[in-house]
Amino acid sequence: MRAHPTATTPIIEVRGLTKQFRRPMKEPGLKGAVRHLFRPRFADINAVEDVNLSILPGESVAYVGPNGAGKSTTVKLLTGILAPTSGTVTVSGLTPFENRIENARNIGVVFGQRSQMWWDIPVIESFRLLGDIYEITEDRFAASFGELNDVLELEPLLKVPARQLSLGQRMRCDLAASLLHRPPILYLDEPTIGLDVSVKARFRQFIRYMHRERGLTVMQTSHDLGDIEELCDRMVMIDKGKIVYDGALNEVTARFGWERALHLTLTEPDPSAVETASRALSMRTGAVATQPEPTM
């Protein structure tokens, strides 16, 4: 599935990473607001706590967890948008929050719920602006844009302002924008949120292509297991800010997939079938017979 990483030096290295946020504790109403003004109270929340993570060049890693687990905070720490409270982050040998500009040259980022395209100008102009921001030479721009244009079929969208694009079209443009400068690392934060099944399939095909053919290192957060199953052979699960699992998705299903259900169709309805089966299975402690509720 992945472009089997051969390098042994991690491209992303995280050690003891903790990010603490200070949350104001206000009591409700005017009285609470006034009290908070004179005697503010705060609670320290660990959004990410003692996270250790190493990603090799060419790996494709899913970073999953329930809402509020700390996924997006981790991505923001890796991109340098946030500075850690403690611990270290090294991406391509750089500390992202201290070297934001250099780090930006090595990474592409797509946030599923935001766009990096300029809203009111034609898409091609956004690409050109990004080319200038990343100081991409004309030759490199032509080569990079040409490939992305071909693979993502952007031609019909280039003269359209981003605000007039559908969500799927916008995602294609955002992917191109994030990879225009040919970074070795791509972070995807909920990239397929809201996309229909055919656009999702196309998105996955593109990421697979870039990962396999270009050796792109991919780290993505997603609630869509299809994204993870198709694109990542390593899954890191975070819960309440801490990593609780780091391994293959199929190891999780092998580890917890022990429950089975036998669905039986009887020759004719038998009101005592559950009782009969329960008696027959009485020696087997883990087996339970039930009559499912009829579905509408």
Add this chain to the structure above:
Amino acid sequence: MTVTFDSREDTSGELIRDFAPLLAVTDIRIDEPSAESIIRRLYEGDLRFDPTDS
């Protein structure tokens, strides 16, 4: 009718042998939990990554 069981303790063949002589069964389907349902149960705290799980 549905019979749920722990495949670490019993096999479907053993269970079928137990109740098949007593019930007129015409068809059987076996479901394994999907990756999605396992992940959901991990999120909800119903399953945990404890050493006892393995």
